[in-house]
Amino acid sequence: MTDSSLLSSLLDALQLLLLGDGKLWSIILVSFKVSSLAMLVAALPAVICGFLLAYMRFPGRRLLISLFNTLLAVPAVVVGLTFYILLSRHGPLGDWKLLFTQTAMVLGQIALCFPIMVAMSHAAFQAIDLRAWETARTIGAGTVQAFMMIVSEARYAILGAFVAGFGRIIAEVGASMMLGGNILHYTRNIPTAIALETSKGELSQGIALGIVLVTLSFLLVSVLHYFQGRGQIQ
């Protein structure tokens, strides 16, 4: 059992990363690509949803807020299973032939990060005085313009919502495993690869990937702190 100790696994992991093991980097790339795309699709609609929930009055609004908050607690595997059933050739969307593709992973991850971004941006908008919206409208700003003003007021908290959404999907294993199928060079991302390598007893590969995930989270949080810090100075 050569690679059982944490230290030697760690050293092996660093070596793998520095020597640019092709398999490892392809896995990292898949993770980034899929999660970035999911964020791109989900971010703006989520912010708009959060905005509508905070500023508009319509029947069922409170119910919707509760619903989005509940969705935060839905396990990734349940989201994965739901999409699996939908996308399977046997299922209602089977003709799209999307199961075991990156697109399926993107769909699953959108479903995972959307509610958290809605809930958090809703909270962010709630913190902004309703009069800011009304003032903007009175001085002649159009709906879009006024919306942009409110967003810019709440931008730090919204940034936090994005980081939380990204954090949820970049580290998520259940839905990616089910919808992507863990195919090497295609749908194997960091979390599913860690699960596989651990099951194979290849602990150093798993640790190497873990290091990448932690480094990534650290970078994200640092970026957030940078922006938030600047916000306080101004």
Added chain:
Amino acid sequence: MLRKSLMQLILFACFLIFLSANALAANNPATILRLATTTSTENSGLLDYLLPDFEKQNDYKVHVIAVGTGKALRMGKDGDVDVLLVHAPKAEAEFVAAGYGTDRTAIMHNDFVIVGPSADPAGLSKASSLADAMQRISKTQSRFVSRGDNSGTYKKESSLWKLANVKPQGKWYIEAGQGMGKVLLMASELDAYTLTDRGTWLAYRDKSPLKILWQHDPLLFNPYSAIAVNPERYKDTNYKGAMAFIHWLVLPSTQHKIAAFRLYQQPLFIPDAVQDNSAPASVVTSEKHS
């Protein structure tokens, strides 16, 4: 200032979309072959060793989805994959008979072994038969890690308990619900017995303090077959690719390569179609798709 950073954000977004679109466009369904297979063929490293040749010689990109045989058969039934490489003869026969698959072809075999702690608390070394060995494990309440996942190995294990007339239940019987490799690691950690295919065992031997306690039993024969998903059920299944793959698997050159795949000087899989050097395929069932 806000407008400028917004522009930058939009530009960055466009760049990311471009990247992703590229990645999605590369996913051309005509050249992708989806192979559902058991964890044993992937965890042992066989597919990593074989598939690059197939992809080079034929213009296909093989997407390997490694799951238990039960799940693989289910994927085939649902039309979510094109071809299967599995090891559960009875379930395979039913699968083909039900019309879910065609062209079932014997590819190779290895055998199952029972591994356990070297102290052998159940006394398998003194067992008179395989059924006796299984009874000893349950009688001594020695821990046994089961796949518990409807895989080919699990089906084999269930048949062995039945043979021994034992209903495995109790604290000693651990249903892991994991792949073969994970189960071996669990058994190693728990000092437990388990049933494993020899291929995965050889690949994991170095990481495990367990040893083989029962082997070379005709009841532990473990044949692998390839099955094409029936194109009549799902029109856009890559049947052509599936057949190209099956025919390639039984080519003498591929079969020799399977035989040459060794760990610690021991072959992991023994090719089954190698004897007849002329015929393209030894099809187990005759109902070939026309």
